[in-house]
Structure formats: structure tokens, C-alpha cells
Amino acid sequence: MKRRLLLVSNSTLYGGGYLDHCQQQIQEFFGEQVKRILFIPYALHDRDGYAKTARQKFQSLGGGNTFRLLKTLYDQNLLVEIRRRVIEDGVPYMGSSAGTNVSTASINTTNDMPIVYPPSLKAIGLVPFNINPHYLDADANNRHMGETREQRIAQYHEEPDTPIVLGLREGSMLLVEGNKATLLGTTKARLFVRRKPPTEHEPGTDFSFLLTQSCH
Template identity: 50%
Template structure:
């Protein structure tokens, strides 16, 4: 499939929570608008955490508490995870440990079925934190520790670049002597110059429709392009130029 025919619809949240708000509350209107009136049930993939049932129930409660009107079905409740993906009208992958999440997607042979549903059939995909990480080219820019080892760090490649969720700017007044988030991301782009990294601050998200991409939410982000090349991305910025890579073939 050519880039021009790509029908992907993505809502990639930096985080589920924003200080002072209930989970997902800060993005409630945009989540509702994104899924639209046609989506009644969302397939939830809880593999980023160990206890899938607990994570599912918490997500159902969080949605209900703020009035998100969706039936949330856990993929682990299905007899066949692959068939659940094939039948889903929408997919949501939540946060947790990105390495655990990606390993499960590989172990259960879900990478290609999810890509097909999103890139070819156009069902909406929402990710949060780790779920946003796996929507990108790789999980090389996750903040998590490698508590398990997936067969590859290559992810779903629903977008042709990487994202760093929970991005936080360096504090010029800190006495902490460890590396800043900027320094760690620069270490990556210094080696991989073909994949820029979009740092999304908490409370911000990337909305993708086909080849169009907008950074939304209250806090914006920062784009890392190469060694010491950085660009602040205010909320409302059109970053469709990042979508020029071929992700729909």
C-alpha cells in the first residue's frame, strides 16, 4: 500500500495521567472525538503490566469514571488474540513496561495483524505511554528498563519515527549529576540519523490521520533530529513532515 493510500488513524498519548486530573480526563473530549460514534467496543491490550485482569478492570473503571462510553474488552479474555485483533473495531494499548509489552506482541504473533488492521483497514488505534512507544519504529527511546528481552526492538512502525513519552525538559537548577533526558535521546539520534525522536510532554498527544500529524494537548513537545539538533514543538504544531517515511507498504 502506498503512503498516499494509508488510512491509519492514531491517537498517541504521552501518558494516561496529567497532574491534577483523573486518568484520561485531560484528553476525554479528543478521545471521544477520535473514536467517534461508530465505535462501541475497544479491544484493550494490557500486556505492558503483569496482572492483565487487574489492569483491564482499572481501565474499565477509569473510562467509566470520566464518562468514556465504551465497552472495554481485554484481548487476554479471547480464545485467540489474533482473531480478537481481526474482529476489533478499535484498539487501545496502555502503559507499563515497554519491553514486556513488545515481547508479548511478538510471542503472540500480533505485530503483523495489528499493522494490517491499522494501516490497511483503518481501525482507530490509541496508545498511551508504552502503547505509544510500540506504535513507532522501535522502542529504543523508551524510558523503561529491559526486564524481559523481546526478539527485536523493532515495533509496530505505524509511524516512521520514534517517540519518547513522558518527555521532561532538563532542569537548569537541578543538582542531579546524571544524564538528562535530552542527553539520552541525543545518544540515540547520534547513531540513528534516519529516525527523529519526538519527545511528548505529559498531557500532550500526537493525532495522526493518514499522512497528517498534529501535536495536541496543553504541553507540546520537543523534536530531536540529529546530534545537538533540537526543535521545540508547541501544542497545535503540524508535524506532518515527519510522516514522509514509508510505513504503509
């Protein structure tokens, strides 16, 4: 398999600018051989402004609303073509936040509100599991009584045949090269497997096993 993916949790990290926290990984990922990058701005309503922001940085990727992004990919009949180009032709794919969500099996574990309705929650499927970008740990001092991120993922796993979910905290990213997957960045990731307790994983963890199983 020729796929090369850089799946980033967030576009902006507190205290820095757009993509500053992953600039080195972006440069290493694309290298000098990549001269042109196709930026897909569908995750935000202001596509021109979004594209300008990306162009000023690296002419690359982005976040925004996952539902809007996926719906427009369906509207433009791009899901199959993107998957073919990445999986079969080896075209590098980079996503952040919403762009990371739509690269996975489905967007069921996005944090975004469904401001629009795509025909399906099934995503591009560049990897056979789900990712929860911007993963947040429970705060014992917070008086908010809503579900924690961990509880919401547990609710998702109450449904049958739901895939593994990788919680990427802000500052973390997953590098996929063929059948090898490695956690990069400065923060840990949390892995959720149905009917098993969640586990913590340090940067540098080999997650290749996620790519070679059914992940249910």
C-alpha cells in the same frame, strides 16, 4: 493510507485521574461509530486489574512497561496483524506511554527498564519515527548528575541511521489521520533530528512531514 492514531504521552496527568486529561480527544477520536474497543493489557503484570481500570474509564488503552508490552506482542504474533488492521483496514489505534512507544519505528527511546527481553526492539511501525513519551526538561536546580532526557536522545542519534525522535511532554498527544499528523494537548513537544539542534513546537503544529520522509 487509512491509519488513524491517537498517541498519548501519559495515561495520568498530575492532579487528575486515569485518562482525564485526554478524555475529550478520546471521545472525538473514536466517535459514536465505535462500539467495541480491544484493550491490550500486556504492559503490566496484573492484566486483569489493568483491564478493569481501563474498562471503568473508556474500555481503552494504557501505559505500563514498554519491554513487557512489546515482548508479549511478539510472543502472541500480533505485530504484523495490528499493523495490517490499522494501516490497511483503517482500524483506529490509541496508545498511551508504552502503547505509544510500540506504535513507532522502535522502542529504543523508551524510558522504561528492560525487565524482559523482546526478540527485537523494532516495534509495530505505524509511524516511521520514534516517540519519547513523558519527555522531561532538564531541571537546573536538580542535583542529580545522570544524563538528561535530551542527552540520552542525543546519544541515540550518535548511532547511524537513527530516526527522528518526537519528545511528547505529559499532557501532549499526536493525532494521525492518514498522512496528516497534528500535535494536540496542552504542552509543547520537542523534536530531535540527527545532527540538528532540537526544536520546540506548540500544540496545533502540523507534523505531517514526519510521515512522508525517511526520518533519518
